[in-house]
Amino acid sequence: xxxxxxxxxxxxxxxxxxxxxxxxxxxxxxxxxxxxxxxxxxxxxxxxxxxxxxxxxxxxxxxxxxxxxxxxxxxxxxxxxxxxxxxxxxxxxxxxxxxxxxxxxxxxxxxxxxxxxxxxxxxxxxxxxxxxxxxxxx
DNA sequence: GTAATGACCAATA
DNA sequence: CTATTGGCCATTA
Numbered sequence: 001x002x003x004x005x006x007x008x009x010x011x012x013x014x015x016x017x018x019x020x021x022x023x024x025x026x027x028x029x030x031x032x033x034x035x036x037x038x039x040x041x042x043x044x045x046x047x048x049x050x051x052x053x054x055x056x057x058x059x060x061x062x063x064x065x066x067x068x069x070x071x072x073x074x075x076x077x078x079x080x081x082x083x084x085x086x087x088x089x090x091x092x093x094x095x096x097x098x099x100x101x102x103x104x105x106x107x108x109x110x111x112x113x114x115x116x117x118x119x120x121x122x123x124x125x126x127x128x129x130x131x132x133x134x135x136x137x138x
Numbered sequence: 139g140t141a142a143t144g145a146c147c148a149a150t151a
Numbered sequence: 152c153t154a155t156t157g158g159c160c161a162t163t164a
Binding site: 011046049050051052053054055057058061 | 157158159160161162
Binding site: 032037054055056058063064076077079082084085086091 | 145147148
């Protein structure tokens with residue numbers, strides 16, 4: 001068994017954890033890819049440096065394959081914008097339905113709509129780390 | 139086997 | 152404010 005085969009189940013669990021967190025985002029609020037990723041500990045077989053560099057992209061990859069019950073539309077990039085791709089306007093419509101207002105540059109005010117993250121109890125119950133060292137989002 | 143691409147982010151210029 | 156760049160992962164062609 002080589003290393004790549006060993007890595008697949010780990011990545012699968014990583015995706016599942018991402019979806020679990022995204023399901024906790026309430027309607028009318030948004031979270032960035034990096035914020036979600038920052039709640040998940042460094043997986044085995046990867047250095048913390050590399051993890052930090054790529055975890056946000058992995059969250060994006062997980063969103064491209066998420067189950068139907070995941071509110072994927074509430075995950076946007078760290079600049080408060082919807083990442084450009086097929087279906088971006090549909091994502092914006094869904095968020096506007098939830099009451100989120102975009103500014104003239106198609107941006108969301110993260111100070112107003114940003115999700116602070118799950119409670120410490122929820123994190124602990126799911127074996128995740130407390131996000132004490134928030135990125136400079138506010 | 140190689141090469142291109144991706145729903146990202148932080149630090150610079 | 153915008154534009155560029157390094158990060159060096161995983162998937163797909």
